[in-house]
Amino acid sequence: MKEIDVLIIGAGPAGLATAIRLKQRLNAEKKDASVVVIDKEPKLGFHNLSGGVFEAGCLDELVPGWREGEESFFKQTVEIQNDELYFLLPKAAFKIPHLVVPKLMNHIGDYAVSVSRMAIWLGTVAQNLGVEIYLGFSAKELLIEDGRVKGVKLMDLGLDRDGKKKSNFLQGETVHAKVTVLCDGSHGVLSEQLSKLLPPAKNPQVYSIGVKQLIKLPPESAFGNNRAIHTLGFPNRFDVFGGGFMYSMPDNMIAIGLILGLDWPYGDLNEQQELEVFKTHPLIARFLKDGKIVAAGANTIPEGGYYSIPKLFTNGALLVGDSAGFVNMEKIKGIHYAIRGGMSAADAILDALTANDFTEKILAKYEINLKESGILKELYHARNFRQGFKYGLPIGMPLSQIQSFIPFPISIEEDYKGTKKGRRLNRKKQDSMDRAQFVALSGSSHDENQPSHVAIPDPELCQQCGKFYAYSCTHFCPGEVYRQKDGKIVLSPSNCLHCQTCIIKCPFHNITWTPPEGGEGPRFKYL
């Protein structure tokens, strides 16, 4: 069998854009090289979730003509023509005048999309170009030999819940490649492994969690088409960074969600419930009348920005997209960076293939390409945007407007340090959707006769956590993977949405997450 030239981990926009660009250029130059994408998801798009507004210009470059034709992906997008920003108090909403809203936060002319649909489409484009895509394979670790990334090792399969080998045991296969591109998303398992080996960034990466629902409205809904609403304030207190969004989607649907910075201080904050609270606000509730929730999900977003971006290349490997931290909080967007970043990576890889040299020396071109594409410039402009909000909204807001003039990096701590002892939100449970229903709508499922893919290395610490942080994981996990029983944490790994919040937010950094057997987890289709 042909050796793999380029192995891409993750079939999201970043990975698929890398694959598409690379194959396009290889085909144009009549060169043959194998480009292989693997992902743990069972089907394209299932593990992709995004707020969903993006700058479409990058697709004109990646797939020229993508807007044409009846079956085009363009038909599944909604152009934003109406963009509003509100500040919410519990019973009131204040529209922030267009003139005051910073230009970069403007979304008119952008497109609301389902990133899972986008991944399905990009996957088809890639396959038609000759990219090999294999889904349902979980990568466990990087193969590193002589200081070079040589590929990946897949998970062992066929272990029972006690870790004993079943009759169908399959030793984790090794997959060698000349260059490995890590596009495994926010807090990706492999990109985390790589980051630990490389020099640290100025700031640690910080994250937020987005919880999202897709709601089908009756025809002639009050929300209307081609509209985007962003909100600040309610239900968040000033010390919780984040906001809500509502976007028009095709077929009388709207996407609604809440994005919360994981550095929140409250031990008992449950973001799935926060979204339900958000939905009760008069401004929002009005639009949701007679709506039916058809899908739900959650994912984390790396939002540290410029100073949290790790080194992006090493011998035999590159980082692209969310796993590289390509998110601009000033614009609250990242998909177009994932795509452009993928294109930049592909161009560097092509040079490496031509030179048959996969060392840092050649792959460093990736960073040059990123600079030329403007990504790093935009990210640099937003370099201190997120950090200021650690002081709360009243200081963070004005600070964020002058941040680009601050000559030094504002430092920031890891999110788990943000949880403060004894701080409670004490939110009343909402009557509407609970987490069991939320999980059901995410479609997540796992074979239960396998070792738990989440683990708590030191259960003793949970006692302390209970005392200080209200058993934080039992609140922050949107899938309710963690439940507290007699002072102990009971696990329901089968509920897991693969969002990575637990590893990031456990106040004791006491949760580990390994990929479960391939082909499991959530089934996002329209998120």
Place this chain on the structure above:
Amino acid sequence: MNFIVLIKQVPDVSNIPEEAWDREKGTLRRNMLDNVLNPLDFHAITFACQLREKFGDESGKVICLTMGPPMAKEVLLDGIARGADEAILLTDRAFSGADTIATAYSLAQCIRKVEREIFNGNREYIIITGMQSVDGDTAQVPPQVAEVLGMEQIAYAQSFDFDKRLVVKRIGPHGMESIVPKRYPVLITTTACTEPLYRSFHGMRGAREKTFHQWSAADIQVDQDKIGLKGSRTQVYRIFSPSEERKKECCFPKSVDELIDLIEQKYKQGPVAVQGKVGQVYAIGDKKPSYHGELWVYIEQWKGHVAPVSYELLAKARELAVPLKEKVGAVLVGHQISGIAKEMIARGADKVYVVDDPQLEYFLPMPYKKAVSSLVIQHKPQIMLFGATPLGRELAPRVASSSNAGLTADCTKLEIEDFIKGKVEMIAILKQTRPALGGNIMATIMTKDCDTQMATVRPGVLKANEPDPARTGEIIPFNIQITADDIRTEVIARESLVEKASLAHADIIISGGRGLGTKSSYDKFIRPLAAAFGEMFPGKVEIGASRMAVEDGFVPHEHQVGQTGTTVQPKLYIAFGISGAVQHISGMQQAEIIVVINKDPDARMFNYADLGMVSDFQTVIPQMIEAVKRRKKS
């Protein structure tokens, strides 16, 4: 030895996304479901690969074969990644609309080509497949493939031994059987008996380089009249929501005593919704019926004991025969069975056809098929009913295939009605209603272009008549020649089934969820209640649990009810402290009587309940035990 594994791409009914439901019509949009490999086929592939290894024959191949649209190639690549050597996709628009008869014929023609061209005429091969697919769930195609190809089948295989010769262990109608094939080729259907092999990444990558054939109708030399819709003898004419059949309205009794009374009443009464419409008897008038002949029932017996479903079918045939003005026939096959023939008359038969032969003492598909088919071909009944028991599901498809009959599997409702649409006018036909897509939709099916309308009927959904000794009828002996050629397998051992804790076959399940709080309250409350029910009601009682209760360690995983545990279909399901996560509900909603006790009045479980009580289990259970015990005494 070579192996052909028949596989199928099916919609994933275990994971139905919300958007796939057409809530207004209550049906599923099939195109919104994900496509997956039929769950049992994982086992078939694994079984074949394990056999290939045991036979240790270097040149032995495992070939995956599927018939379907071009996208079904996906499951073939999957099969190769799990260990198959080659794959064949049989695809052609001409195949579309095929029922099991037309499908089996097409597959059989394809297998003949494989035998000729890939195996070079070598007939040492085994066809392996899952017994049924989750979408159609008929279990008809495998026996019909075997029938068309004239080979014997070994159904419900659980494992095999290989010591110079192959011994297949299978679940027979009356216990485990160890079977040695005396002649090849043979067809084996598997149960969920293996730990299915995983796809290997390198296998998956290499799959595209392995031999992959795509054949059309022309490639396999088919008779155009026998394939697709044209070659089919059944046709779906209506799809509707199961809720139309079964309107659920939860009744909340005021006291525990009343609750137990209602449970007892409903339990004894059996299912209600599936009975025909009362008071509306079909009248044929002076119209000319489309079908002619008697109405037959296959009588399933074991050492002179008749399966209850056979009496249920006799009662149904009797009822249907009235407007048709035809006689009811019972078909009795076995050895030393003349003693029970009279009983058939008392139960509603006008004629009893008896095939008594020492070689028919035990059920074997080919000889039994020969007996029944010969009768059917000779007498051409217009209707023939079988119980949808393991035996009926093995026998009926072969009988239908070898006579001129169309067959519908697993019916829950049978009615006589006219079908008039455009030019098609069918008078007094048998309307056959059955669940499909994992019970998520109901389909009504009619039989066309043949002599006999055959159906297998789910046991327990119809009511038997009390025997009437005064009835008269005719007993007609029928002789056939069972030759050595008919006996192609040898049963070398039989053992009775060991009764294991098995939720899947329980009549009553008492289930507890996380609401019970602790393992000790599960043990203290659920187990004694189960014991008490066991004493009061006939039938097997098991204890069950929700996934959360299992995770909390109340009971081991084999008691878990739900999508990721066991899917159950008991007569009575009682849930305590279970809120009703979707994955739990999808595993138990097919239960006949659902009783929910929960202190949270908003618990989703109540939406699925027939009987409910908003109360705490600690109060209710002791009262229930007491009430049950009182009734037992009286």
